[in-house]
Amino acid sequence: xxxxxxxxxxxxxxxxxxxxxxxxxxxxxxxxxxxxxxxxxxxxxxxxxxxxxxxxxxxxxxxxxxxxxxxxxxxxxxxxxxxxxxxxxxxxxxxxxxxxxxxxxxxxxxxxxxxxxxxxxxx
Numbered sequence: 001x002x003x004x005x006x007x008x009x010x011x012x013x014x015x016x017x018x019x020x021x022x023x024x025x026x027x028x029x030x031x032x033x034x035x036x037x038x039x040x041x042x043x044x045x046x047x048x049x050x051x052x053x054x055x056x057x058x059x060x061x062x063x064x065x066x067x068x069x070x071x072x073x074x075x076x077x078x079x080x081x082x083x084x085x086x087x088x089x090x091x092x093x094x095x096x097x098x099x100x101x102x103x104x105x106x107x108x109x110x111x112x113x114x115x116x117x118x119x120x121x122x123x
Contacts, residue, residue, distance in 0.1 A: 006044060006053075007037065007098035007115065009060040014114035017052060026050050037115055040097070091120035 010017065014034075021030035033046035047053040091102040091111050095118075102111040102120055111120045 003042065003044065004097065004099045005060060006047075006056060008093075008100040009056050010034075010037065010043075010047075011093070011098055011100050011113055011115045013056065013059050017056070020055065021050065021052065024051070026052075034115060089123050092123050094118040094121050 018027065018030065021027045029046075029050055030052070033043050033050065036046060037043045044053065047056060090104060093100050094113050095116055098115075100113070100120070104122070112118065113120055
């Protein structure tokens with residue numbers, strides 16, 4: 001799994017990954033790996049040492065990561081009339097380091113990057 005894809009799955013699945021790491025007593029080591037990822041350091045080997053790389057890879061395969069550059073969809077613009085005004089795009093990584101993409105849906109909260117703690121950007 002390439003690093004941008006790995007970070008996408010890591011971000012999207014971080015709450016579940018934290019729960020797994022806590023159960024195995026590796027919560028602190030996972031937080032160290034996350035701090036390294038925030039600094040832009042490679043984390044593949046750290047996650048492999050924790051036994052979490054294979055789990056993340058399987059989640060990326062079964063839960064899907066959209067291909068880079070894939071259009072996300074049409075959404076109504078906030079505050080607009082209901083006369084069909086739409087925007088083409090989707091929410092993306094605020095740091096621009098992963099391929100996480102979220103499809104906007106009316107009424108949903110703004111998605112947040114679990115790794116950086118910032119809202120995803122609409123593009």
